[in-house]
Amino acid sequence: MQSRPRVALFVTCLVDLYRPTVGFAAIRLLEAAGCTVEVPPTQTCCGQPAYNAGDRATARDLARAVVDAFLSYDHVVVPSGSCGGTIAHHYPSLFEDDPQYRPRAEALAAKTHELTSFLVDVMGMDQTLARYDGVAAYHDSCSGLRELGVRAQPRRLLAAVPGLSVKELAEPEQCCGFGGTFCVKYPEISTRMVTDKVADIRATGADTLLAGDMGCLLNMAGRLKREGSDIRVRHVAEVLAGLTEEVAPIGEAAP
Structure with missing residues (x-):
């Protein structure tokens, strides 16, 4: 064995x-x-x-x-x-x-x-552990996409989640503006980039934003909150593992 x-x-x-x-x-x-x-x-x-x-x-x-x-x-x-x-x-x-x-x-x-x-x-995983009722937009992080070739894998797993549909962004390969130290060195450029990214997310009509990088998620959640959006922001692992009932969306206070 x-x-x-x-x-x-x-x-x-x-x-x-x-x-x-x-x-x-x-x-x-x-x-x-x-x-x-x-x-x-x-x-x-x-x-x-x-x-x-x-x-x-x-x-x-x-x-x-x-x-x-x-x-x-x-x-x-x-x-x-x-x-x-x-x-x-x-x-x-x-x-x-x-x-x-x-x-x-x-x-x-x-x-x-x-x-x-x-x-x-x-591991050849093709099933998930939970149901999630909603419409999600998925953000591809720059490093995951360009350095590790991560694009199809999260979408394949999300497609197996009952109740969830995924909407593609118009410009999915555009950076959210976080970039680690980039957002500290170039705050005005970073702010413009995340503003454009958030506009793309909102245009999908999704009620949830998913991604696989906490830096990107914190950056986009902050901008969405400043714009008064009620889009829920979560790490993809939380949805796949069925932990969404146990913690508030990123950027929101626990009930």
């Missing part, structure tokens, strides 16, 4: 600090797919903010800690395209001159997956 794959969940900073429910949803989905899930207690930031800011020394220090904590697992799964992309695509280059950590980073990169991609492409 084939053993259950031993999967490490990389929680991400934003999930840990702002939306722990996403982590619980990811665990529920991974276990339902047949995985043994562990959450390494020594994990910390993947180093992306430092990497984007050009602080390679700090990024390498953080990356070493991640490599040491996660390398022993069969797979590493991340409910975020941006953090997943950092580990899977940028870690090897961080250690290009380090003969000890370069092969370790490459090995980790090869087994790191975004959550919905892992469920569909690796």
Whole structure:
């Protein structure tokens, strides 16, 4: 009998600090797919903010800690395209001159997956755990889409959710304007980008906005709230795992 794959969940900073429910949803989905899930207690930031800011020394220090904590697992799964992309695509280059950590980073990169991609492409999951009555617009995060090839996988899973229909955005590949440190460095450009993105979302007539990256979701939820919209904002894992009754939408206070 084939053993259950031993999967490490990389929680991400934003999930840990702002939306722990996403982590619980990811665990529920991974276990339902047949995985043994562990959450390494020594994990910390993947180093992306430092990497984007050009602080390679700090990024390498953080990356070493991640490599040491996660390398022993069969797979590493991340409910975020941006953090997943950092580990899977940028870690090897961080250690290009380090003969000890370069092969370790490459090995980790090869087994790191975004959550919905892992469920569909690796575990062959084609069912979900819940019903959701509503119409959703789906936002593709830049890193998930361009670095990890995540597009069809979340839509395939959402298509299996009873009661849910998904509306496509007119410009689904346009950035929401968050971009990690981009929104701090260029706030006026970022604001214009998220304003355009929100207009695209509202034009679909959807009552729910879904995505797989907390940075994007927090950015868009904030803009929707400022514009007085009642569109509910959720991480895709929460809908797929059936945890929408347990936590308020992103950006809204708990009842």
